[in-house]
Amino acid sequence: MSSEANSHLPRYKNEVYEFEIVITCKEKNGMRSLTRHVYFSPPHVLLSPINLNTDALYSPLHHNPKLASYLPLINTMAKHLALAFSLCLLVLFHGCLASRQQSSQQNECQLNQIQAREPDNRIETEAGRIESWDYNQDDLQCAGVAVQRITIERNGLHLPSYTNTPRLAYVVQGRGHLGMVFPGCPETFEESEQSDEEQQDQQQQRQGQQGQQGQFGQQGQQGQQDFEQLDRHQRVRRVKEGDVIAIPAGVTTWSHNDGDRSLVFVTLLDIGNNHNQLDQNPRRFYLAGNPQDEFNQQGQRQQGQQGRSRQQRQGNNNNNIFAGFETQLLADALNIDQQTAQQLQGQNDNRPQIVRVQGRLDFVEPPRSQREERQLQGQQGQQGQNGLEELFCHMKIKQNxxxxxxxxxxxxxxxxxxxxxxxxxxxxxxxxxxxxxxxxxxxxxxxxxxxxxxxxxxxxxxxxxxxxxxxxxxxxxxxxxxxxxxxxxxxxxxxxxxxxxxxxxxxxxxxxxxxxxxxxxxxxxxxxxxxxxxxxxxxxxxxxxxxxxxxxxxxxxxxxxxxxxxxxxxxxxxxxx
The missing domain is CATH 2.60.120.10 (Jelly Rolls)
Structure with missing residues (x-):
């Protein structure tokens, strides 16, 4: 809008308030600030014509006797100006974010050379190994991803964990089970009756714990008796070579190899995804065991070092998430005794991420023919893209x-x-x-x-x-x-x-x-x-x-x-x- 366009409107100015909006963006190569000037006048005054191409302040004009006739217009303009002020803040903020992301990606994607590489880091466990590519390399930084190769040996169990990023996993070889815990979803797999072996094991456990649970509350005992009869859990899926599995950020997964050869996953972690609200480092949070750092074998991440030192100050060398809580507080929260809480924290457990199962891993699973029938029904129900398959708890998460x-x-x-x-x-x-x-x-x-x-x-x-x-x-x-x-x-x-x-x-x-x-x-x-x-x-x-x-x-x-x-x-x- 030019000044001539509104020259027929008389304007009067008592005072003009100047707002300087400064938004600072943190970038890898330093700080960057976006500054904008906004001029605002109360609704009971008029301004001289404003040239939007300059940031100059305008001198007041003489009082206009027809001022009252313009007050409704001025009030409307004031409301629009307030809205514009809010929009200005919003646009500047998003502009700052876009500028940060654009500048970061532009710098990271100026690639002069790409190499085909094998994994840089390797963790050996008692029942497998976890390998990862250095996500600090320029090509992976450009793509905003991290990649792992997880090998689970026969009868190995990859302990429950979740990550700060969405994951896409591919089964390179082998077969096994994958459990995925969606928050708030019901336990749809449950036992109809206990086996004789389970009943004998529970009787022996109760006899051995009678002398040790004198301080355990009556309410906790009643709750234990109620839930020890039958097991129920969320769905466990069978996976095999050729399967692609989609895993949302923060969703807990575990996997078990019941096949006759190694079960191998290649997993992509999308660090640059907007579901990752942390920094640009891949993080895996374990619920059990004493896991080693899967991505930073050489201590590159300062936050990880600070976390480890905090745990050492607490007298605790374990790295699963329960280990960071005080034992008594954890016991109170879960209504369990301290010994069980210490087992959750892994205080005497030095096993890393993949452990070997003792005996047979027995959980609720439908017969193979029933499972195939359910998969067929799910595929038929999904063709219309409505009904149960649209619900979060029933989403299809794998396909071969x-x-x-x-x-x-x-x-x-x-x-x-x-x-x-x-x-x-x-x-x-x-x-x-x-x-x-x-x-x-x-x-x-x-x-x-x-x-x-x-x-x-x-x-x-x-x-x-x-x-x-x-x-x-x-x-x-x-x-x-x-x-x-x-x-x-x-x-x-x-x-x-x-x-x-x-x-x-x-x-x-x-x-x-x-x-x-x-x-x-x-x-x-x-x-x-x-x-x-x-x-x-x-x-x-x-x-x-x-x-x-x-x-x-x-x-x-x-x-x-x-x-x-x-x-x-x-x-x-x-x-x-």
Whole structure:
């Protein structure tokens, strides 16, 4: 608005209040302040015409005898000004946050080189191991993620824990059980009767504890008697190779290997997700055991050191969350004796995250045929996206994308690719994550492409491939042969080309959007296919026949068979021999 536009309105000024709004943003490279000046006048006075392009104060005009006729207008303007003042604060605040996030991501994603790496940290336990990649590396910092590989040996139990971030886990091999505790949801699995073995165990425990529970309250004894008869718990799911499991932030999980070989998970933790309200460090909170630090073996995080020193001041070296409470307070809160509270705190338990189960891990589980029937009913109920499957407690949290029948793209010569997004598993909309499973035959090619709206974190399950990643300057920032067990990152909009070697190539790719989209550079759905041949001819200095060959040489979409050029090179090499 210019000053001339309102020159016909008489204005009078007694005083003008100037507000200076300063919002300070904390960034990695220092502090940054946003400052704005807001000028406000009480509703009983008028201002001279304001030029919005300057921050100058305006001199008062002479009193206007028609002032009273403008008072209703002035009052309305004052209300609008108050609203504008509030909006100004809101916009500045969000602008500061956006500026912080944008500046941070811009600095972290200026990548000159990417490497395919194996895990940097390793924790050995009595029944498995936990490995993690250094999330402080530039490529993982750019993607805003951390990655773990968890191996549970036969009859091993990964103790209950939760994280500050949403997780997406893929079962690389093996089979077992996964328990997930959704807060406020009912215990839908319960025993109908106790086995003779359980009854004998309980009788022996009661006889051994009669002399030790003299101080235990009558109410606690009655409560124990009420609940020891039958066990009930939330649903336990069976998982197997090829399953993708979605885990919201703060949701407790545990897992058990009842198979005949190791159960291996690869898990992505989305640190940059807005569900993580802490800092940009992955944190896992254990409810049992004496866990070691899974991500900071060299003590990089100061907060963790402060937490450990606080526990040492309390005379407690355990690291599960119960260990931080005073024993008596914990006993009062749970209505248990102090000995049980000490067991919760793990005061005499030096076992880390994965422990070996003594005997058989016996819990409530429906027969296999009934479970399959329930899964089928759940899938049928979800097609309409309403009813029980829309409830939080009944959300579908896993889906197998490793089976050939789940392929979205299949080529008899090249292989298959399966995708999992929020359309096929709605809980991913809440987590803002998705996944892709690829199985490429010998020398097949995953069409060169870029991700429109997500970072891509690729873990090699089996085989090997030649991989190249190109940035916005046309520079190759990754050119390597990746192999089983390695991980690499493809930042958003960076072009990537993957070609399987002679032993094939299997991978799982996690993506940081629930509906990640790609644009290919080769094949029937490529950007080249969509451009007019005359545009291609002029862009690449070729004739139109060459341009049409460029467009139509590939009829596949994503999984591309070995090209004629590579086949001819192989034949030439054979002839020379």
């Amino acid at each position: 994308i490793g089976k050939p029948s789940m392929a979205d793209v299949f080529s008899p010569q090249a292989g298959r690719i399966s995708t999992l997004n929020s359309f096929s598993m709605p809980i991913l909309r809440h987590l803002r994550l998705s996944a892709e499973r690829g199985f490429l035959y010998n020398n097949a090619i995953h069409s060169p492409h870029w991700n429109l709206n997500a970072h891509e974190i690729v873990y090699v399950i089996r085989g090997s491939a030649r991989v190249q990643v190109v940035n916005d300057n046309g520079e190759t920032i990754l050119d390597d042969q990746v192999r089983q067990g390695q991980l690499f990152v493809v930042p958003q909009n960076h072009a990537v080309l993957q070609k399987a070697m002679s032993n094939g190539y299997e991978y799982i790719a996690f993506k940081t959007d629930d509906n990640a989209m790609i644009n290919t550079l080769a094949g029937r759905t490529s950007v080249l296919r969509a451009l007019p041949d005359v545009v291609l001819a002029n862009a690449y200095q070729m004739d139109r026949e060459q341009a049409r060959n460029l467009k139509y040489n590939r009829q596949e979409t994503l999984a591309l068979s070995s090209s004629r050029s590579s086949q001819s090179q192989v034949l030439v090499g054979v002839n020379e021999m």
